[in-house]
Amino acid sequence: MREFDLAVIGGGPAGMAAAISAREAGIENIVIFERDTRLGGILNQCIHNGFGLHTFKEELTGPEYAERYAVRVEELGIPYELGTMVLDISKDKTVTIISPSRGVETVKAKAIVLAMGCRERPRGALGIPGFRPQGVYTAGTAQKLVNCEGVIPGKEVVILGSGDIGLIMARRMTLEGAKVRAVVELMPYSSGLKRNIVQCLDDYGIPLMLSHTVVDIKGKEKLEGVYVAAVDEKNNPVPGTEEYFPCDTLLLSCGLIPENELSRSAGVALSPLTNGPYVDESLETDIEGVFACGNVLHVHDLVDFVSEEAVRAGRNAAEYIKGKPANPGEPVEVIPCNGVRYTVPSRLYTQSVTEGVHIRFRVTGVYKGASIVVKCGDDELFRRKGRIFVPSEMLDVVIKPEKLTGVTGRITVEIEEGAK
Amino acid sequence: MIRELTCIGCPMGCELTVEVENGEAVSVSGNTCKIGENYARSEISAPTRVVTTTAISEQGRPVPVKTAGNVPKSKIFEVVEQIKNTHPKLPVALGDIIVPDAAGTGIDVKATMTVKE
Structure with missing residues (x-):
């Protein structure tokens, strides 16, 4: 049976960025499984421009954005298998794949990054x-x-x-x-x-x-x-x-729905709010060593955010493979409150936080002149006023690690409405 | 005269308020970066867009393309028509010029994907 340190499921923007960051963090034995005939995922059909302004400071089309990552995958010599459909993932991280060249095959991985993207309603x-x-x-x-x-x-x-x-x-x-x-x-x-x-x-x-x-x-x-x-x-x-x-x-x-049939068959707990896995701040699901990023986790509107998230998933998967100890202590629950539909992550292991924690979410309606407030009880951990918040734009706040020291129980994310 | 615009420079979509005199923007507010100001100025005086479409290759496979820069909005359909009548031979590399000087705009149309066969 072929064995990998890291198996990445999906060769779109999330899968490529996760594989690249895991390799850059020192993981040699990686594979990307992609069912299409080329890397790039949905970006290959998104021929319009507007991609990459955050990442590359220029406006690219979907295929151009994808090709930059595909070239990097080639440069780093990361193996990828095209025309390869993943049929099943099990809890012990065995992955069943099917491809014209190998037929049905079962492989084993120490860690898995779920990057299957989403599909249309x-x-x-x-x-x-x-x-x-x-x-x-x-x-x-x-x-x-x-x-x-x-x-x-x-x-x-x-x-x-x-x-x-x-x-x-x-x-x-x-x-x-x-x-x-x-x-x-x-x-x-x-x-x-x-x-x-x-x-x-x-x-x-x-x-x-x-x-x-x-x-x-x-x-x-x-x-x-x-x-x-x-x-x-x-x-x-x-x-x-x-x-x-x-x-x-x-x-x-x-609307788009994260494509989580494989996550479900692996027994990954899914959120009814995002239709994606519940994850902690390291983007690890409730199954140890299984990480998720990109549209399979929650539907994004900007690929730049997908890439950034996937880099974190890849890096954290690398840490896990290298033997990072299990998360210490009880997690802090992150609860979406007034005006917030969901949050990713949904729990934080505050004792293992060493860098700013991203909390991403969408609002439930249009809010003008309102503020994003993150609280633990009455303690305010974060506040930002905005001109306008709309459901079509994913919001991203970063909580400084020192703010999370000693935080236990639950924290809330809410929209505080401004004066009408 | 005051005109309200939505910046298309990036997905943020800043709401711009533009003070217009004699068909020119004299002041721009509401933008969060320089792109918004530039967009407002050109949108008032001479609106432009990047055009993206596909050119069907000789072999029949579509090759995604874009104008390498902004072209006048009024020229969009002319640019697209010229690309439609162009059938590049594969392989095509990302960045290859598919139509030089599209519709007399001085802007080249380039492939946005490496298509081997």
Whole structure:
């Protein structure tokens, strides 16, 4: 049986950065398993620019960002196996893989970094009535068809959901000669980045219909059109507001879900708030030696944050492999409170903290002039005022290690609303 | 005249307030870095964008490309059309020029991925 010090599951931005940092921390025997035919993950189909401003101080496209890491993987001579699907991970860190060159194989690892990324919420999870005609795609599937296969799925498009992929695809389809009739968003705000609303919708005069949803899909064999209706504050469609949009393509950009089937089969405890593993400050899951980073942990909006997180996961996996003692003492629970939907990590081993602890989270609504406050009881560990906090932007605070000395029990992360 | 803009320089999306006189920005506020100020000035006087799309190679595989710099917003469709009519031969390396001087903008279109076959 082949044995590795570190097995990295997934060769996207998270997996590559984790493998690189583990190698730089001195771990020789590493492998990356990647099911696609090249490294890079989802970045390979994200041909638009806007990646890497934090990491490289320049604006790159997805493939360019990926290639910088892939080149580094090559330079460091880190082995990676393409066309290799991981079928199962077990608690004792045996990994079952399948590939055309090796067939089914079981390998063993001292540590594992989970970096499988996320997938799109499909139509079946949305509960839209109507038949199942050809012409309904998730936005990411359409993106792959257009950018990687050179196939344009349709000519008249409605997009449901204003997540970033939906916005990017509105522009992409327009540049490919399609007519994008509308982007329809259930919530009263877009879940995409503001810059994408400006340069993907406003630039091309594509309407964004907030507080609206698709209530019916017409067409039996082939999509003919969709009915869009306004929704009330409880997100229920308002009768009489239906409007018919003829279209041959409906793209769904309705959220991303961390892809944790493997984590689940390994017995990793998952958070219902993030759909990703519970981790501590070292990004270790509840199974010793199994770490998680990137979109499999929680869905990110910036790849720069994925890379940064993955570097920490790789470095901590290296420490574990080198024999770092188990976490001392009882963990401090991190509790999301007012206005905070979740936190990553969800627990901290304060006695082993030697550097600033990142706490990442999303807010539950739009907050203007509010403050992020991290507290232990009445003791304030952190406070930062912001002009605007929105659910589409992941927030990242760093708690100084000296603030955590002697902290026990639980700490809370909350949004303190400013004067209205 | 005051104009409100959202900076597209990075994913932060700063809300900019721009004081405009005679079609030029005279003051910019709300930005957190120099990019925001530059964006506001050019967005008021002559808006530009980086264009990203694909060029279908001779072998049929799409090659992702981008304009190596900003091009006038009004030229976007012309640039895309010219890229559509270009069919590079593989292999292509990241940074290879696919269309020089796209649509007379003086900006080259470059491959953003190494595509071997």
